Amino acid sequence: MGKTAVIVIDMINTYDHDDADQLLPAARAALPSVVRLIEAARRQGTPVIYANDNFGEWRSHHGEILATALAGPHADLVEPIRPDDKSLFVVKARHSIFFETPLSYLLSQLGVDHVILCGQVTEQCVLYSALDAHIRHLKVTVVRDAVAHIQADLAEAALRMMERNMGADVRTVDSLTS
Amino acid sequence: MGKTAVIVIDMINTYDHDDADQLLPAARAALPSVVRLIEAARRQGTPVIYANDNFGEWRSHHGEILATALAGPHADLVEPIRPDDKSLFVVKARHSIFFETPLSYLLSQLGVDHVILCGQVTEQCVLYSALDAHIRHLKVTVVRDAVAHIQADLAEAALRMMERNMGADVRTVDSLTS
Amino acid sequence: MGKTAVIVIDMINTYDHDDADQLLPAARAALPSVVRLIEAARRQGTPVIYANDNFGEWRSHHGEILATALAGPHADLVEPIRPDDKSLFVVKARHSIFFETPLSYLLSQLGVDHVILCGQVTEQCVLYSALDAHIRHLKVTVVRDAVAHIQADLAEAALRMMERNMGADVRTVDSLTS
Amino acid sequence: MGKTAVIVIDMINTYDHDDADQLLPAARAALPSVVRLIEAARRQGTPVIYANDNFGEWRSHHGEILATALAGPHADLVEPIRPDDKSLFVVKARHSIFFETPLSYLLSQLGVDHVILCGQVTEQCVLYSALDAHIRHLKVTVVRDAVAHIQADLAEAALRMMERNMGADVRTVDSLTS
Numbered sequence: 001m002g003k004t005a006v007i008v009i010d011m012i013n014t015y016d017h018d019d020a021d022q023l024l025p026a027a028r029a030a031l032p033s034v035v036r037l038i039e040a041a042r043r044q045g046t047p048v049i050y051a052n053d054n055f056g057e058w059r060s061h062h063g064e065i066l067a068t069a070l071a072g073p074h075a076d077l078v079e080p081i082r083p084d085d086k087s088l089f090v091v092k093a094r095h096s097i098f099f100e101t102p103l104s105y106l107l108s109q110l111g112v113d114h115v116i117l118c119g120q121v122t123e124q125c126v127l128y129s130a131l132d133a134h135i136r137h138l139k140v141t142v143v144r145d146a147v148a149h150i151q152a153d154l155a156e157a158a159l160r161m162m163e164r165n166m167g168a169d170v171r172t173v174d175s176l177t178s
Numbered sequence: 179m180g181k182t183a184v185i186v187i188d189m190i191n192t193y194d195h196d197d198a199d200q201l202l203p204a205a206r207a208a209l210p211s212v213v214r215l216i217e218a219a220r221r222q223g224t225p226v227i228y229a230n231d232n233f234g235e236w237r238s239h240h241g242e243i244l245a246t247a248l249a250g251p252h253a254d255l256v257e258p259i260r261p262d263d264k265s266l267f268v269v270k271a272r273h274s275i276f277f278e279t280p281l282s283y284l285l286s287q288l289g290v291d292h293v294i295l296c297g298q299v300t301e302q303c304v305l306y307s308a309l310d311a312h313i314r315h316l317k318v319t320v321v322r323d324a325v326a327h328i329q330a331d332l333a334e335a336a337l338r339m340m341e342r343n344m345g346a347d348v349r350t351v352d353s354l355t356s
Numbered sequence: 357m358g359k360t361a362v363i364v365i366d367m368i369n370t371y372d373h374d375d376a377d378q379l380l381p382a383a384r385a386a387l388p389s390v391v392r393l394i395e396a397a398r399r400q401g402t403p404v405i406y407a408n409d410n411f412g413e414w415r416s417h418h419g420e421i422l423a424t425a426l427a428g429p430h431a432d433l434v435e436p437i438r439p440d441d442k443s444l445f446v447v448k449a450r451h452s453i454f455f456e457t458p459l460s461y462l463l464s465q466l467g468v469d470h471v472i473l474c475g476q477v478t479e480q481c482v483l484y485s486a487l488d489a490h491i492r493h494l495k496v497t498v499v500r501d502a503v504a505h506i507q508a509d510l511a512e513a514a515l516r517m518m519e520r521n522m523g524a525d526v527r528t529v530d531s532l533t534s
Numbered sequence: 535m536g537k538t539a540v541i542v543i544d545m546i547n548t549y550d551h552d553d554a555d556q557l558l559p560a561a562r563a564a565l566p567s568v569v570r571l572i573e574a575a576r577r578q579g580t581p582v583i584y585a586n587d588n589f590g591e592w593r594s595h596h597g598e599i600l601a602t603a604l605a606g607p608h609a610d611l612v613e614p615i616r617p618d619d620k621s622l623f624v625v626k627a628r629h630s631i632f633f634e635t636p637l638s639y640l641l642s643q644l645g646v647d648h649v650i651l652c653g654q655v656t657e658q659c660v661l662y663s664a665l666d667a668h669i670r671h672l673k674v675t676v677v678r679d680a681v682a683h684i685q686a687d688l689a690e691a692a693l694r695m696m697e698r699n700m701g702a703d704v705r706t707v708d709s710l711t712s
Contacts, residue, residue, distance in 0.1 A: 061239030061267070089239070093280050093287075094669045102271050105278040108493075109271075124699050128669075131662055135628045137464075154698075157691030164688075165658050272491045286671070302521050306487055313450045313484075315642075332520075335513030342510075343480050417595035417623070445595070449636050449643075458627050458634040465627075 002113030006041040009119030011081050012052045012065055014072045019150045026148035033146035033173040034118050035080045040177040049088040051097035062089040095125050098132035114139040118146035122155035134166040141169045180291030184219040187297030189259050190230045192250045197328045204326035211324035211351040212296050213258045218355040227266040229275035240267040273303050276310035292317040296324035300333035312344040319347045358469030361405055362397040365475030367437050368408045368421055370428045375506045382504035389502035389529040390474050391436045396533040405444045407453035418445040451481050454488040470495040474502035478511040490522040497525045536647030540575040543653030545615050546586045546599055548606040553684045560682035567680035567707040568652050569614050574711040583622045585631035596623040629659050632666040648673040652680035657688040668700040675703045
């Protein structure tokens with residue numbers, strides 16, 4: 001009945017914020033799985049939605065956010081996941097991808113009732129977005145090797161919370177794409 | 179205590195929708211007052227926020243929406259109100275400028291408690307946005323000669339509804355800028 | 357596919373507010389049609405949801421609101437529409453029945469995609485609620501003779517706005533129940 | 535400038551749900567601190583807001599929910615925290631106290647910018663509510679010994695998430711009331 005969308009959280013990033021040092025290795029480790037997930041979605045015609053911070057600038061748009069990230073020192077983490085011309089965008093102001101954004105409306109227009117989450121940060125935006133999806137009765141899959149953390153122990157607790165308390169299916173990209 | 183923002187509703191427009199024939203003369207008539215209002219706001223450092231339909235495209239952004247409108251047959255209605263590099267943007271999916279958009283959050287971040295509304299359509303988006311501002315306890319001013327209607331009698335009723343039932347101050351651009 | 361609910365707006369009322377003098381005759385005139393609509397819904401097993409102001413008291417609940425209204429001078433307007441033990445309730449704080457209430461969630465849980473609106477005030481809460489239903493892609497029916505107004509001309513404009521701009525089906529209780 | 539409110543989460547409870555066996559000892563342990571917190575708030579005139587599940591019944595209200603809980607086998611956990619006639623109520627349908635409830639509106643009407651959270655479940659509703667408060671720029675205090683968990687290790691992680699990532703002040707009731 002329903003439909004699936006892949007949501008790529010905060011991967012268009014300049015990595016110049018607090019905690020970036022802790023996040024970078026995990027983002028680098030997650031990157032290949034994020035890329036595989038996006039490519040599989042594109043092959044199957046599954047919508048790919050980039051949900052990304054606007055970095056506090058209400059005059060910038062996703063094209064500019066991408067250009068800024070690609071011009072920065074960590075372009076190697078952004079280039080492989082760059083949007084194509086079918087990608088969809090939601091610019092967010094705060095942690096959750098649903099808070100004061102049109103995502104909920106966009107998903108209902110697309111007929112999506114199942115979201116596959118990847119990106120960063122596992123124990124922050126990913127956790128909060130899984131909660132806000134679950135509270136809206138969306139089915140949630142979290143791709144364990146395609147999310148990046150700042151603190152490993154909190155990330156592990158977050159994955160267990162999603163699985164136990166938010167009905168999320170936590171699994172690897174392998175099990176999704178092979 | 180509070181602060182004011184000018185909100186320009188749906189003026190970045192290709193005018194190729196239903197009812198455009200009825201709307202065009204009113205938009206043309208309102209244009210000089212919209213321009214005066216925007217220019218006065220810019221002189222005074224009052225934030226100008228463009229709240230605009232995305233025309234159903236979740237991959238377009240405000241730069242593209244503007245480019246499309248400027249490339250169309252009614253560029254003369256768009257060119258005079260084009261955003262400058264301090265303009266702020268909210269892309270909306272449905273009628274009200276508040277529905278599933280970050281506007282409410284943006285206004286609270288700016289410390290704005292008073293919105294001045296101009297643009298189109300008086301008896302539709304302008305009315306609905308005045309309601310949604312009032313319901314959120316924002317003060318509302320509607321600039322009578324800077325809003326454009328499709329149906330004159332419903333627009334007149336809408337202005338009376340805003341004044342009587344939504345506590346809106348309905349006035350001319352003259353009284354605001356002189 | 358979908359399901360219908362009847363929503364009774366602000367009919368549990370003490371009528372001691374501003375404009376009550378203007379509202380009372382219209383409420384009295386609408387009452388028989390409201391009663392017929394509720395009775396038809398009960399016969400057919402259609403959910404009846406009372407969406408009502410809480411009169412600013414966050415410690416009162418619908419039982420108390422009803423008791424207060426039944427103890428007042430206008431109990432004759434409340435007694436005929438009193439909830440039964442299958443009635444559902446949404447207490448609202450502001451004009452629209454959707455603003456900061458669980459109605460949207462309740463309707464989705466019930467599988468309702470079509471709301472039939474009756475009650476008061478035609479050119480205020482009824483209009484705003486029709487808009488908020490339409491913006492959420494619900495089908496809207498407004499029962500012309502089961503809504504009560506304060507200002508006749510604005511009410512007439514409101515009904516035309518709902519019909520023309522919000523896709524509402526505006527009709528009589530006769531055409532619904534016979 | 536701002537004002538504080540104490541929010542008592544899901545303590546009006548029949549404890550007949552899944553996980554109740556695990557929750558009961560923790561609820562019993564937290565009870566004295568919840569009572570002290572409520573009593574201190576009442577002495578100081580700080581609003582006490584009960585945010586509570588409606589147990590899926592859109593026709594019950596907080597009076598009935600309380601009566602049901604007091605008639606159950608765990609009345610000893612409910613009696614000590616029963617609301618008084620100044621208590622405020624928000625009935626919620628899902629996990630977070632903010633999701634589709636009027637709480638956000640109620641707090642802004644009261645001028646509250648700081649919430650003190652107690653109740654249950656630490657790693658579920660308390661965590662989600664702390665997030666939703668933080669995302670709305672409210673200051674958050676969580677009373678470590680006045681919250682009850684189902685799983686001790688996830689609760690400990692939740693408290694660290696609130697402190698580290700949601701700017702929450704996590705402290706004991708002693709440090710607040712003495």
